[in-house]
Amino acid sequence: MFRRANREELTQLRRSFDKWGIFEFMEAQQLMIKEDRTINKKEVLITTKTSKDILNLQIFQPEYAGLAVGELRNKKFLPSLSGAEVIARHSRHFPYVVVNERAEGLVLYGRDVLGDSVLEVSKKLGQNKIVIILNQNRESIGIGKTRFSAENIFKKDEVTVYTFFDAGIYLRNQDDR
Amino acid sequence: MKTLTFVPTQRSLRLAAKYGYDEWIVNRFLQFVPNVEKLMETMQEPVQKYIRTNTLKIASEQLVARLVPKGFELKKTVLANVFEISTTNAQVSIGATTEYLLGHYYIQDITSCIAVEVLDIQPNQTVLDMASAPGGKTTFIAQKMNNTGSIIAMEPNPRRTRSLSFNIARCGVMNTLIYQMDATECPCLNISFDRILLDAPCSGEGVMWKDASRRTSRTPDDVSECSLVQKKLFESALQVLKPSGLILYSTCSFAPEENESVVNSILKKFDVEVEPIPFGIEGLTRFDKTVFDERLRRTVRFYPHIHNSTGFYIAKLRKKN
Numbered sequence: 438m439f440r441r442a443n444r445e446e447l448t449q450l451r452r453s454f455d456k457w458g459i460f461e462f463m464e465a466q467q468l469m470i471k472e473d474r475t476i477n478k479k480e481v482l483i484t485t486k487t488s489k490d491i492l493n494l495q496i497f498q499p500e501y502a503g504l505a506v507g508e509l510r511n512k513k514f515l516p517s518l519s520g521a522e523v524i525a526r527h528s529r530h531f532p533y534v535v536v537n538e539r540a541e542g543l544v545l546y547g548r549d550v551l552g553d554s555v556l557e558v559s560k561k562l563g564q565n566k567i568v569i570i571l572n573q574n575r576e577s578i579g580i581g582k583t584r585f586s587a588e589n590i591f592k593k594d595e596v597t598v599y600t601f602f603d604a605g606i607y608l609r610n611q612d613d614r
Numbered sequence: 615m616k617t618l619t620f621v622p623t624q625r626s627l628r629l630a631a632k633y634g635y636d637e638w639i640v641n642r643f644l645q646f647v648p649n650v651e652k653l654m655e656t657m658q659e660p661v662q663k664y665i666r667t668n669t670l671k672i673a674s675e676q677l678v679a680r681l682v683p684k685g686f687e688l689k690k691t692v693l694a695n696v697f698e699i700s701t702t703n704a705q706v707s708i709g710a711t712t713e714y715l716l717g718h719y720y721i722q723d724i725t726s727c728i729a730v731e732v733l734d735i736q737p738n739q740t741v742l743d744m745a746s747a748p749g750g751k752t753t754f755i756a757q758k759m760n761n762t763g764s765i766i767a768m769e770p771n772p773r774r775t776r777s778l779s780f781n782i783a784r785c786g787v788m789n790t791l792i793y794q795m796d797a798t799e800c801p802c803l804n805i806s807f808d809r810i811l812l813d814a815p816c817s818g819e820g821v822m823w824k825d826a827s828r829r830t831s832r833t834p835d836d837v838s839e840c841s842l843v844q845k846k847l848f849e850s851a852l853q854v855l856k857p858s859g860l861i862l863y864s865t866c867s868f869a870p871e872e873n874e875s876v877v878n879s880i881l882k883k884f885d886v887e888v889e890p891i892p893f894g895i896e897g898l899t900r901f902d903k904t905v906f907d908e909r910l911r912r913t914v915r916f917y918p919h920i921h922n923s924t925g926f927y928i929a930k931l932r933k934k935n
Contacts, residue, residue: 485789487740487764492791497803501779501792519783522716545715576716604715607784610776 439492439502442470442481446509450481453514458528469503479509481520516580518602521569525577532568533559534581534590534598541572544579545605552585552592562587568598579603615841615875617834618902620645629654635829639819646898647868649919656919657823663708664923665719666727666750667695668785670757672718680713692893696727698922717784722750725866725916725926729813730754732891732930733862738763739808742854744797744847745815747774749781755811756787765790766805768797798850810851810861814844814876820866820925823918841871845879852884857935860889864928868915870901873927877913878906880931888912889930895920897929 442450450468454460467489471480484492484503492502506520516524524531536544540554550570562568564586570579581598583590590597619638620626626641633640633654643650665688667674674695678688685703699708708714709721730751735741735758746752746767755765767782767790769775775794782790793803797812817837822828848863855861865872874897880886887909894914899906913929 483788484791485762485764487738487762488789488791491740491764491766491805495803497793497795499791500775500794501782501790503790504783504786504788517783519786522786541712545712572712576712578712578716604712604784607715607717607780608710610780 438498439469439471441493442468446470446479449509449512450514457514457516457524458530459524462523462527467503470509471502471505480505481507481509481514515567516569518577518580518604518606521577521580525569525571525575531559532562532566533571534562534568534583535571535573535575536578538573541578544570544600544603547600547603547605547609549596549600550581550598552590552595552597555591555597558587558590560587562590570598570600570603577604615871615904617837617841617869617871618642619834620902633658633829634826636832638834639829639832643868646870646901647917648895652919653917661824661924662922663699663701664691664722664724664727665697665699665708666722666754667697667719668717668753668757669695670761670786671716672713677713677718680718681711684711691724693724693727693731696722696724698724715784717786720750720753720781720785722754723924723926725921725923725928726750726813727754728893728916729811729862729864729926729928730758732893732928733809733811733860735759735809740805741765742800742805742807742810742851743767744800744810744812744851745769746792747771747778749778749785751811751813752778752790753781753785753787756782756785756789759789761786761788763789766800766803766807767792768795768800770794770796798846800850801853803854805854806856806859807854808856808859810855810859811864812847812851812861813864814840814847814872816840816844816865816867816872817869818866819868820916820927823924837867837869837871840867841869841876844872844876848876848880849883852880852886852933855933857933859933861886861931861933862928863931864926866924866926868917868925868927870898870904873915873929874898874901874906874910874913875904877910877929877931881907881909885934886931887934889932891928891930894926894928897927
């Protein structure tokens with residue numbers, strides 16, 4: 438069901454949004470939670486004031502609402518692909534790797550990132566960190582996890598970032614257009 | 615209106631055999647389509663593709679600057695932000711570029727874009743999209759509203775609902791609520807709408823250019839069944855349209871039973887006015903012995919051989935106070 442975030446969730450989300458550098462942007466959005474208690478999942482979505490009012494008034498719940506920007510899991514916000522895009526557009530400080538054009542194509546087929554294709558990384562990037570994978574236009578093309586910290590992430594012939602999600606999913610999962 | 619069929623003629627038999635259609639379809643085309651043989655010749659050629667810039671994410675100038683070096687040729691059309699596309703030198707298909715995956719554009723026929731364009735959608739309105747999957751028109755409506763207000767998108771098929779949700783996410787649309795339901799049930803939501811788009815399920819005669827199997831896989835009964843569903847959807851829509859609100863009815867069918875006949879029955883039953891549309895050629899006011907309301911001249915038809923688009927029909931109606 439769709440509902441407003443409660444006070445505890447808002448605190449957790451605000452803390453995470455601050456870490457991702459989107460606190461101010463998200464404060465200006467209409468935030469909702471889609472909770473599925475059967476699988477213990479809390480999806481975070483942003484929508485408009487009119488849609489939020491309709492959601493709050495309706496007995497009939499929609500299947501999807503607004504833009505799902507991530508999940509609230511273990512008191513932390515984990516961005517979805519749409520969330521990663523919001524972060525890449527609006528944040529100035531967030532963990533990222535920039536990859537070259539060849540790697541961009543591979544990531545969009547769900548492949549991991551080789552150290553040779555990493556062009557740039559965010560400051561103080563640690564090992565096993567969730568990162569947003571950017572192309573050379575600094576657009577989010579996926580979400581991954583670092584295998585190494587910043588100083589070793591350029592290692593040749595080794596996968597240094599695992600790709601978890603990539604924008605190619607929009608093509609692979611599309612039944613019809 | 616029962617689907618009309620006609621006695622086969624030498625011409626209908628010859629054209630049907632030459633181009634691989636069921637005779638009854640060709641014979642019907644001969645009653646109302648201008649220059650039928652040219653239509654059938656055109657539908658043998660590759661389909662013209664169009665893309666629409668998703669201005670929620672990128673400006674058209676920037677998109678053109680990114681696609682041209684990749685080998686795509688983009689030509690302007692009658693609509694801003696919609697381009698005719700050819701892919702002579704491109705290494706990848708237009709549906710597999712990074713820009714496509716990032717939601718910078720949507721591959722969409724120009725007639726579908728015209729349908730949204732003429733609905734005069736404004737920011738902060740509440741809009742109903744009655745048969746919304748896979749989301750081409752829904753995402754264009756969101757673009758017209760600059761992601762404000764609210765779109766209620768309805769789609770009964772779960773698989774198509776999922777496809778719709780993917781396109782909405784890809785295009786960065788925030789203002790849409792997707793209801794997995796039959797749009798004839800829209801009154802149960804108790805919402806009144808400023809604008810309604812009813813791109814009705816249809817027999818799909820107009821997309822025979824894209825999908826040649828439709829040239830022989832449909833029967834006159836399919837057209838009649840579609841016509842019944844379309845009338846039901848239209849009547850439900852008018853119950854939830856605000857006074858002075860606009861409804862746009864469209865199909866990708868050539869069949870008068872799914873187009874002028876449906877709108878004609880609505881004009882008889884409801885206090886609505888037909889608004890003019892500055893594209894296409896005028897709708898029919900008669901089909902065989904059936905005479906339709908003269909106001910149907912203000913509805914419009916699109917043909918592949920005339921408009922370089924899929925076959926399409928659009929009627930724009932305003933509910934009176």
